Amino acid sequence: MNVLYYSKFCKHSEALLEILSKSNSHTNYYFVSIDKRKTVSGKTIIILDNGKEVTLPSIIERVPALLLTNHGNRVLTGGEILHYLRDADETNGNNVQTEPEPFHLNTNIQDNISSDAYSFLDMDSDSLTAKGDGGVRQMHNYVPLDNNPFISTPNDDYVADKVGAGGQNDLEKYIAEREKNIPKHKPQF
Incomplete structure (x- = not known):
């Protein structure tokens, strides 16, 4: 979850808290x-209202500051x-719906990025995969120079679900059990 660092003595923090409360x-x-x-051994320790202590990240240099944990610990100020x-x-859906438009002329552009919202009829399914060349046929992709998109990333403690050595043994056991339970018919000639 994102963390907002603020000060009760900062007028900008107060204004931001008022906006967030609404x-x-x-x-x-x-x-x-x-x-x-x-300050303890060069680190700033914040004392919360409940008495617990939290270390202030070194990347927070001023308030108000919003630490985006899902965007690579990016800090907004x-x-x-x-x-x-x-x-x-x-x-999140608080925008007003407008009249429907043809999908390839859609003006509701996400993140100020515009590109084709369709594929070509003469493309095979292999061209549409990540290894395919379907994307090279798009003749335009507009992004302003000051575009700074937010890329959502998993938390630092995220561990991907991978099948390890134990998983391979489980698969072999499953295949052996399945083979054992399938009746085997001998040819009758």
Whole structure:
């Protein structure tokens, strides 16, 4: 979950907290006040209202600051936070539906990126795969120079589900059990 660092003595933090309190997305954030803090061996320790202590990440240099844990621990400050919140509200369905348009002329562009929303009829299924060459036929893809998209990443403690050596043995046991239970018919000639 994303973490918002703020100070009760900062007018920008107060304004941001007021905006978030009126938003439906305020439950998606942890709120951490940096007002009660101490320094221990060069690290800043924040003392929470419940008495617990949390280390302030070194990448937080000013408040308000929003730490996006699902976007590679990216830090947003000031106006960037407001833009992020506005974009998040728009993508969560708070925008107004307009008249339907033909799909290839659609003007509702996500992340300011425009490209073909269709494939060509003469393409085979292999061209549409990741190894295929279907994407080279698109003649345009517009991205502004100041585009800075958010790429959602898994948490640092994420472990992918992989089949290890034990999984291979389980597969071999399953195949042997299946072969044992299948009746074998001998040819009758």
